[in-house]
Amino acid sequence: xxxxxxNIDRVFHALGDPTRRAIVExxxxxxxxxxRLAMPLAVTLAAVVQHLHVLEASGLVRTEKxxxxxxxxxxxxxxxxxxxxIGDQRSAxxxxxxxxxxxxxxxxxx
Amino acid sequence: xxxxxxNIDRVFHALGDPTRRAIVExxxxxxxxxxRLAMPLAVTLAAVVQHLHVLEASGLVRTEKxxxxxxxxxxxxxxxxxxxxIGDQRSAxxxxxxxxxxxxxxxxxx
Numbered sequence: 048x049x050x051x052x053x054n055i056d057r058v059f060h061a062l063g064d065p066t067r068r069a070i071v072e073x074x075x076x077x078x079x080x081x082x083r084l085a086m087p088l089a090v091t092l093a094a095v096v097q098h099l100h101v102l103e104a105s106g107l108v109r110t111e112k113x114x115x116x117x118x119x120x121x122x123x124x125x126x127x128x129x130x131x132x133i134g135d136q137r138s139a140x141x142x143x144x145x146x147x148x149x150x151x152x153x154x155x156x157x
Numbered sequence: 158x159x160x161x162x163x164n165i166d167r168v169f170h171a172l173g174d175p176t177r178r179a180i181v182e183x184x185x186x187x188x189x190x191x192x193r194l195a196m197p198l199a200v201t202l203a204a205v206v207q208h209l210h211v212l213e214a215s216g217l218v219r220t221e222k223x224x225x226x227x228x229x230x231x232x233x234x235x236x237x238x239x240x241x242x243i244g245d246q247r248s249a250x251x252x253x254x255x256x257x258x259x260x261x262x263x264x265x266x267x
Contacts, residue, residue, distance in 0.1 A: 060173035063166050068242070075249035121250055126243055132178070133240045139185035140231055 053106030055132060058125045061105040066090055067098050071107060071121065078120035081110070163216035163234045165242060171215040172239065176200055177208050181217060181231065188230035191220070 061067050066088060073084060085095040099119060102108035107125030110117050171177050176198060183194060195205040209229060212218035217235030220227050 055178075056173050056175060058173075059169050059178075062239075062242075063168075063170035063173060065166060068165075068169075071246055072249070075246040075253075077253050121246075123250070126246055129172075130240070130243045130247070132172075133236055133243070136181055136185040136231075136236055137240070139182070140233070143185075143187050 052104070053124045053128050055128050057101075057105035058107060058129050061101050061107055061125075062129065064098070064101075066094070067102055070095070070098055070102060070119075071126075074108060074119055074121045078118050081117045081119060084119055163238050164214075165238050167211075167215035168217060168235045168239050171211050171217055171235075174208070174211075176204070177212055180205070180208055180212060180229075181236075184218060184229055184231045188228050191227045191229060194229055 062071070069088060070084060073079065073087075081095065081099065082092065085092045088095060090098075099108060099110060102125075103110060105125055106122055106128070108119055109122045110119045112118075172181070179198060180194060183189065183197075191205060191209065192202065195202045198205060200208075209218060209220060212235075213220060215235055216232055216238070218229055219232045220229045222228075
């Protein structure tokens, strides 16, 4: 079930930043708290929280607070939207080459 | 052969704009001149040229001038880099679920 909030502009914009991609890469391995997520990244906790807001708003990441710990996890909806758009371009592009191939092969080959 | 100039930050940044995605969508159907590319887009020719610079710098599009006509075409390198990165995240994410499945199934099922 894709999140309602997924916006393809925001998904691609969010992925254009190396720290945000590092966050998505880490979360692809499993959910983790904000503080543990921030540890290996060469940025402040405040910067990580800011990046998480951008990732959440785009539909790439979800966060959830339980007691004093905020846990982050991948929201597959965001990546799926980006993957589908790229796949659509590849399909259009491959169909064009198939048609060119048919044309070059000539009527005898059809 | 991937272009040397492909930069994943720039690829995702470039795709975060709806006009640039519309350009990539159009070029996925085949090469076209800059002026014909601009026609259906609700932006000026100058804006299209600017967007093409961003797309070229990211490795998503190539342009080539023959006489007075500049022709634009998809550079598959840019989309491939984005597709691979997203695919890597999906693989990591699916591996995690496989491990969780094994754990839930218990030792008898292994």
